[in-house]
Amino acid sequence: MKELKANKNYSLVILDVMMPEMSGYEVRRKIRETKTMCDLPILMLTANNQSESVVISFKEGANDFLTKPFESNELLARVKTLVKLK
Numbered sequence: 777m778k779e780l781k782a783n784k785n786y787s788l789v790i791l792d793v794m795m796p797e798m799s800g801y802e803v804r805r806k807i808r809e810t811k812t813m814c815d816l817p818i819l820m821l822t823a824n825n826q827s828e829s830v831v832i833s834f835k836e837g838a839n840d841f842l843t844k845p846f847e848s849n850e851l852l853a854r855v856k857t858l859v860k861l862k
Contacts, residue, residue: 786816787859793822793829801836808837817858821846 789807791800804818817839822829825843833841840854 787862788817788819788855790819790821790855793820793824793833801832804833804837813837813839814862817862819854819858 789803791803793800795803800820800822804820807816807818818837819840819842820833820838821842821844823844830841839858842851842854
């Protein structure tokens with residue numbers, strides 16, 4: 777998280793929900809303490825495709841959500857769109 781605060785040149789963050797030490801949800805909450813959805817878009821990735829996960833992600837500040845496995849062209853399209861909207 778220190779790296780994110782120090783570097784203001786990020787255009788987008790892609791977070792996997794299930795990560796070691798800190799979940800993607802926790803990282804997203806930390807980011808949203810200082811960065812708005814417009815300042816720094818967040819794309820969440822997960823193998824969990826239950827609607828509850830999607831709803832929680834959007835309620836807590838994710839800009840987009842993609843379930844695994846995904847097609848690389850879909851990921852790239854979503855990344856390009858989020859960066860352009862920023």
